[in-house]
Amino acid sequence: MLDLRLIRSDPDAARAALARRGADGAVDELLGLDEERRSLLPELESLRAQKNSASEAIAAAKRAGGDAAEAIGAMREVGRREKELDARLAEVQGRLDSALAALPNLPDPTAADEDTVLRQVGEPRIPAHPPRDHLELAGDLIDMDAAARVAGSRFAYLKGDLVLLELALVRWALELLRGGGFEPVIPPVLVREEALYGTGFLPDTEQQIYRLADDPLYLAGTSEVPLASLHAEEIIAQERLPLRYAGFSPCFRREAGAAGRDTRGIFRVHQFDKVEMFAFVDPAEGAEEHERILSIEEDVLRALQIPYRVVNIGVAELGASAAKKYDCEAWLPAQGRYRELTSCSNTTDFQARRLQIRMRPSGGGRPMVLHTLNGTAVAVGRTIIALLENGQREDGSVVLPEVLVPYGAPERIAAGGPR
């Protein structure tokens, strides 16, 4: 949600910023509704003021044992007009709210126009032998066929050593994050509409979200949703910031509209586990925190010895809530290209305003909307793909990173062989 006052006070700046992502069309409508609302308000409020003082007079008269019948009769008419005006205002307010809710965040000046590769780290290895992809390497440790029979396409059974690998990845990542001040959290994954609206996934990406048939609940596509909502409607003292959380949860995505894309293996599935970073920060610290989160994502990839590159995502690709986003793309030998593995967004005040999360300045003064950021620490499925494909040997076996071994991961995975 954008700050209406900001748009009102400098419409041209808002228009220009939104134009970068092709969303400036609604600004004029918004300003019109705002004006309409502010012309209705004083009239309604003066009626209410009249009503309030009359009520006091009536109460005083009754206390004095007098007759207030006349005043009461007069107020009846005022009440009728108030109700009428109130209905008109509510109608305008409703249209204003939905127009405002439909607008995406203002892009950061440093957000790229087009996807821009910032740096490349590690050597993309192109093996002499034809590389095997993760399904071949995993063999029967990934069973897509059985999952398809049970749940449909884009689901998987993960088995044996890969389960140990996942648990080690998760534990290792949580430990790392905890050291960086991120408190581990296992959040609810079934959430109300308000949580999705508050994070900007509704109304933006409705077709991507699973909804329950018999309860007003949705399956979260990322723990960003319940983590952001953790402090909804709170005013947090500035001294307590930043608040950092590391959420671990399954994530559910319908992938509607992705038919035919990434159909092989577990790259794009309806359900996967993820360790997610989320931060509530002082607005002045937002940009710095974004870089910090990115650097943690890079720490993870380097520790796992996955070649990657960092992309400043173009404004056209930003989610509604993001002002700026970095993706870390891992080199996948079997695909011969870099693919998105992690991602981090600075959502500035967009989610915080929708969720009414504010900061009380330590020097006193009015509470102000704080800033939120999120980033992937480990998207387990895709990380497993990257580890398998980059760790493969000529014989089809896989060597896994040593950092995970103390956390219970196998040192290597034997050749999967024909399935």
Next chain:
RNA sequence: GGAGGGGUGGCAGAGCGGUCGAAUGCACCGGUCUUGAAAACCGGAGACCCGGGUCCACCGGGUCCGAGGGUUCGAAUCCCUCCCCCUCCGCCA
């Protein structure tokens, strides 16, 4: 799932048609006192919207007692719907 009880300011907790943005206690922030602190005493604190004032610490009005409707001249207080919490029973990882 069944039966009760309840949601009020940062917390606890009164109020159950008008004098209630709301008693009281705790916590918090000033002040007095003290060598300093504690205690005691005095005082002050909420959020949001609109308008005025050159921004503001200012002024006026409006809204907010879980959410949304309703009754009434007037609702924290009465009625309806929904959400949430607690207790007991049932069921169950």
